Amino acid sequence: MRVELFFWAGCPSHPEARELLGRVLDELGVTADVEEHEVTSQEEAERLAFPGSPTIRVDGRDVDPDGATGRAMLACRIYHLPDGRPSPVPSRESLEAALR
Numbered sequence: 001m002r003v004e005l006f007f008w009a010g011c012p013s014h015p016e017a018r019e020l021l022g023r024v025l026d027e028l029g030v031t032a033d034v035e036e037h038e039v040t041s042q043e044e045a046e047r048l049a050f051p052g053s054p055t056i057r058v059d060g061r062d063v064d065p066d067g068a069t070g071r072a073m074l075a076c077r078i079y080h081l082p083d084g085r086p087s088p089v090p091s092r093e094s095l096e097a098a099l100r
Helices: 014-028 042-047 092-099
Strands: 003-007 034-038 055-058
Touching: 003 014, 014 034, 014 092, 055 092
Parallel strands: 003 034
Antiparallel strands: 003 055
């Protein structure tokens, strides 16, 4: 299983996303190295189809497919929790579903 965390250093949410991802991996008993990729330019964001920071992909698939269709940009990404509230990181549920 390939797990990737893409981030832009200008967004403060990636450490929280990394911590949440690590906890979910541990709780599910999934052994995977998380590859971290810093996105540093708009050109790179476009090449990677990077819809904002943080973006987590499992085997090349975004853990939030609906949000993955957003415009590629160097910006903080907004996720929506199951109850509809906005969040700077994906929901635990979406991470668990992607890792199963």
